[in-house]
Each structure stands twice: as structure tokens, then as C-alpha cells.
Amino acid sequence: MTGRTLKSAFAVSVVLCIGMASTLGYILWQHSDFAVMKTDAGTVVARGPEAQPETVNTRGPASSAKTDEPVLSPIQLSPQRMQEIGVTTTVAEMKDMNDELQAPGSVAIDEQRLSYVQTRFPGWIKSVFANATYQYVKKGQKLFTIYSPDLVSTEQEYLLAKKNQVAVSEHMHGTPAEEGNWLLQAAAERLRRYDIPEAEIEQLEKGGTASHEIGVESPASGYIIERNAMPNAYVQPETKLYTIADLSTVWIYANVPQADVGRLKPGDLGRVSVDAYPGRQFNGRIDQILPDVDATTRTVRVRLVMSNPGILLKPGMYVNVDIAAPLGRQLVIPASGMLQSGTRQIAFLDKGQGSLEPREIETGARLGDSVVVLKGLKAGDRIVSSASFLLDSEAQLQSSMSGYLPQQQNASPQQSTEQMHIDFSTDPNPPHKGSNKLHLKLTGADGKPIVSVQPSVTFFMPAMPAMGMAAEHAVAMLTDKGNGDYQGTVQLDSGGTWQVTVTVLRGTNTVAAKQLSISATGGM
Structure with a gap:
């Protein structure tokens, strides 16, 4: 192959590689997780695949797909406001608890209280006295009688040994007399191994004749729960005749x-x-x-x-x-003092002077009207024991205000506060789901109208995880109509109780604010 041919082949290979690389780069660029988008201003912004356009009226934060729990802020309430929503407090304390x-x-x-009746010899049952299941019998009560050739033979051996003992003891002394005693003791031991009561052996000695029927007694008091003893039945030592409980x-x-x-x-x-x-x-x-x-x-x-x-x-x-x-000594609070907020458990710590701090806690067993606290509180902490749901709404509202209020550029560190009367109303009154007109009348302490300010109204409804509802908010900027009158419109996505905050800015400073609750009609 000539040098000219080699150069041509090399050039073709380079061109093919460049083409393949370009194609691969274009495919990767098209499937990239971050597509380049141009804004109206001509700037280039990198956005993720789940980025959504920002809107004012929406459920939850507009520019995030994150489903984190709402952030709770400390609450400052006046004594009048605490009385209105029914806030009561109690102290977390250590108690000896029992879990029911x-x-x-x-x-x-x-x-362990079962007894079984069996014989230690074979034989034929003659008479049965305990003849029904669940019949109650007492210990020592005769259950049945039985005839056993083996038992009769042993009784006769005992009587014969007894007779020989008497004869030998009258005429002979020494070894023959001792052998007579041994034979009598051996016969008596065989009777005892047959589980013959001592009273029967004494009766045998007194009567002098072997009995063809012997009675079997109950070993315990109780109820017969199983019975296999039947008249004229032949039984073996392994036969279970009665079970007594x-x-x-x-x-x-x-x-x-x-x-x-x-x-x-x-x-x-x-x-x-x-x-x-x-x-x-x-x-x-x-x-x-x-x-x-x-x-x-x-x-x-x-x-x-x-x-x-x-x-x-x-x-x-x-x-x-x-x-x-x-459970021993446990730290407990009333169950009404614990709020289940999403996946978290919240208690509101009373700091005094109307200052309430939401505290995330970990709880254990619920015992009646109390719940055990494992983490987050200590003995002696004063907590809110009622109206926790309303306080949760207040905490979410105050935490969310900074994200939903208009942007303040170059706000001064020290914000002034003016004495101002804020008269707020809606049209219709009460508001409803959908578009509503807002009216605001601002007057000073001297009764004169307040002009040249920038008021805004924020509507906020906290999340309700138990109902599967995220938080909602809407912001309206009001226009100055003169003589202290300001108007605007707001779009409410649902009915229900809204937390409303009216904020008045003068320049970059917040000079007045007012919070109130308004119930809108129209359903969720």
C-alpha cells in the first residue's frame, strides 16, 4: 500500500470519528437532565426537569417539588388573643405509669391439676359408681370395682404367708421365723405396688379371705372430663379409665x-x-x-x-x-397537648408573656388521656394543653409570611412603626371561593387618612396532612384610590378559614400590620 493511499484512509477515518462524536454529543445533549432554556430577557437559566413556572395562587411553594414539613416559627400572642382561641397550659411531669x-x-x-385413673393390674370391671362425664367426685371416693385374677392370687399368697408366720413363730425360733416374716413382707409389698390402699390390706388381714372385687378410689377432687370405665370391660394397666380436672x-x-x-x-x-x-x-x-x-x-x-x-x-x-x-416513672403530658403535624409530633412550649415555641417531640405509649414523652421535653416544662391545632396554623402562618410577602429592597435594619387604624373588608363579605374585591381604609391616630404607602394583603391556609391538603396562599397588592382608600382583588382557590395578614410599607419599612381570620364560603 502506497503512502498516498494510507493518508487517504487516515483522513476518512478522522472524518468518520468526528461525525460519530458529534452525533453522540447531540443525543446526550437532548437527553440531559438540565436542558438550557432562554428567558425573555435573553439570559440562559439552567432548570431541572421538574421545574414549574412560578405563580402566585398555588398550593405549597411554587418553585419546588419538595414535600418537606412546614417550618414552624415561635408565636407571640396577646392575652386577649390567647383567650379568644382558648389556650390553656399544663406542666410536663414524671409519674409512675401502668400500661393497660x-x-x-x-x-x-x-x-397441672389434671389426674388420671389407671390400674396396675389387668382385670374386669364389675360395678361403676362414677358413670357420667363432668360428674364431680371427691378425693377418696370409690369410682368402680374390679376383679383381677392376679390380684386375687397375690392376696392369697399374703394370707398364706401370714398363716405360715403364725405357725412358725409358735414352734420354731431363729432362721425359720425370720424367713416367715420375710415372706409376709414380700406379699404385702406386692399388694402396695398394685396400689392397694392400706385400709384394704388391713381388711384382708381381719377377714382372712381374699376379695374377688376391689374398689378403686379417686386420687383427687374434681370433675370427670374423660371416662372409659364401663361395666364388664376388660382393662390393662395402660388403659386410661378416668381423667379428673x-x-x-x-x-x-x-x-x-x-x-x-x-x-x-x-x-x-x-x-x-x-x-x-x-x-x-x-x-x-x-x-x-x-x-x-x-x-x-x-x-x-x-x-x-x-x-x-x-x-x-x-x-x-x-x-x-x-x-x-x-412502665415505671415516665415523663407524661396530656394527649391534647401533642399535635400530629404530618409525620412530626409537636408540642408548644409556653415561654411566658404570650411567647409560645413549637417543639418537635418523640412520644411513646398513649395511656388513657396522657401520652409518654421520650424526647423533646423535660420535667417542669410548661406546655399548651389545648388549642394546639390553632397554634399550629398561627406558627405556619408566621413562618410562611416572609416567603409570600412582596420583596423588600434595601430594607433598613430598624423598621419604624406608626400608630395607624386599619379597616379591612371584602366584597362579597364574607369572601367566597374565586375572585374577591378587597377594601382597605387607613387612618392615623389623629383620624386623618394615611397616603403614600404600599399595602398588601396575604391570605394563608396551613396544610392539613390528615385530609391530604397542602398549604395554600394568595397575595394581593392594593392600589391607592385616594383619601386613605386602597383597593385590589384576590383569587381564593378554596373556601374555609384563611389567616389574613395586612402589611403596610412606607418605602422599604413595614410601618403597620394586622392579622385576622376570615372564613370563606364555597367549599374546599
């Missing part, structure tokens, strides 16, 4: 949500109420928190041991369980 948990439950048999004490199983079970421990007090006995309560304690969670209901079974006088609590009954979980 309520859960459904059921009554169950105390498994002592119901003087029962278990209560409470189904506690897994989120609450961490507050409980064995020994905590519990109260049980039953619809069958209105006004009556049964007291007990937690015996065990079972190590198992129901996969369907996400609850944990908590077992309480409870006395059952009169057997009023029947196994299988549904009950209502109240458990008192001691």
Missing part, C-alpha cells in the same frame, strides 16, 4: 398483639371480665408468655393463672383480659 393492655382470651383447664384454678390464654408483648413479663397483674357476669372481675397474674406467634393473627398467647371460686369460669369461655404492665 386489652386483649381477647379464653378459659382453659390448668394442666380440678377447676378451682384455671388458665386464661390472652391473645396479645406481637407489637405489645414486649411490655409484658411474668408476674404482671391481669383482670378478666365475662359477659355472663356483668360488673364482676377475676384477678390473676401472668404465668408464662408462650414462645410462639400465630401466623394468621400475629398474636402471642399469654397465660394467666386465675382462681376460680364457684367454678364460674368454664373451660372454653371467651373472656376480656385487661393486663396492667408497669
